[in-house]
Amino acid sequence: MAYASSVLVDKYLRTRKIPSTACSGCGLGMNHKIIVQAIAELGLETQDIIWGTSIGCAGRQTFGTWKGDGFAGTHGRVYAIARGLRVTLPPEKKLILTVGDGDAFGIGLLHLIHCARSNASMTVVVNDNLGYQSTGGQFGFTTPQGAKTDSSPYGMFEHNLMSEGMDVLDILKAAGATFLARHVAMEGQAVVETMKKAISNPGFSLVHMPYPCPTNFAARHLGSRVQVNIYNWIKDHAAPMGQEKPDTIWRTGIYHDARGARPEFSEHVWEAVNRIRRTGRL
Numbered sequence: 001m002a003y004a005s006s007v008l009v010d011k012y013l014r015t016r017k018i019p020s021t022a023c024s025g026c027g028l029g030m031n032h033k034i035i036v037q038a039i040a041e042l043g044l045e046t047q048d049i050i051w052g053t054s055i056g057c058a059g060r061q062t063f064g065t066w067k068g069d070g071f072a073g074t075h076g077r078v079y080a081i082a083r084g085l086r087v088t089l090p091p092e093k094k095l096i097l098t099v100g101d102g103d104a105f106g107i108g109l110l111h112l113i114h115c116a117r118s119n120a121s122m123t124v125v126v127n128d129n130l131g132y133q134s135t136g137g138q139f140g141f142t143t144p145q146g147a148k149t150d151s152s153p154y155g156m157f158e159h160n161l162m163s164e165g166m167d168v169l170d171i172l173k174a175a176g177a178t179f180l181a182r183h184v185a186m187e188g189q190a191v192v193e194t195m196k197k198a199i200s201n202p203g204f205s206l207v208h209m210p211y212p213c214p215t216n217f218a219a220r221h222l223g224s225r226v227q228v229n230i231y232n233w234i235k236d237h238a239a240p241m242g243q244e245k246p247d248t249i250w251r252t253g254i255y256h257d258a259r260g261a262r263p264e265f266s267e268h269v270w271e272a273v274n275r276i277r278r279t280g281r282l
């Protein structure tokens with residue numbers, strides 16, 4: 001059942017933080033709404049979730065908006081904090097982290113890999129604005145090749161983490177993640193359904209969600225801040241897996257689903273601790 005935005009805001013968010021600090025027309029609000037919608041459809045309450053945020057546009061918009069408990073991590077370190085929290089929290093408490101592409105796939109990638117390796121139960125939502133937009137629009141690890149940015153006026157020429165058969169989701173799959181997906185917000189209810197699976201996973205989940213940045217990315221690459229242009233551009237360059245076109249940048253859908261296939265980190269830790277306490281041996 002789709003809930004109205006006002007219902008979701010009243011129930012789950014701090015109304016004094018809405019509207020957020022994002023630029024007018026930013027697509028980040030759509031991603032944020034999808035997460036809260038999934039939480040509502042799962043029947044979860046504010047006390048069931050601890051919400052962590054990071055740095056940049058994604059962290060700035062989602063910081064302090066959650067009515068329940070939350071925390072902010074330093075750049076790229078929010079995964080390490082969450083992994084520590086995971087050991088101390090009851091298993092039924094869920095951890096949701098909203099981070100940016102630089103935080104997740106740049107400075108934080110090593111911490112992310114270790115969360116995946118240990119299958120620590122948390123849902124990481126990577127809100128990807130296709131580069132370093134909060135610092136003016138420089139290219140980053142997920143900037144589409146050829147895109148004009150503040151630091152690539154002739155087009156982004158480096159390899160990125162989605163091109164030429166090299167996908168950051170492959171790295172996380174190899175590291176041991178048990179649920180991985182990629183979507184653009186314009187895919188509607190399909191994204192909410194994926195998000196529900198991610199949040200329900202008793203292990204490490206990550207959902208990569210590119211979104212429209214009219215202020216910097218669109219202004220430089222499309223030469224226009226008209227919001228509908230960048231929304232259409234992202235929608236046109238995304239396609240469900242198996243239905244790709246020659247100009248598809250983002251293959252969307254559930255990329256890897258191995259829920260329940262590996263032991264969860266904190267359960268594994270406590271089993272070992274209790275065994276040592278009981279027998280004096282591992």
Ligand code: SF4
Binds near residue numbers: 057214215216
């Ligand atoms: S700079 Fe771009 S991504 Fe950041 S808040 Fe503004 S529109 Fe959104």
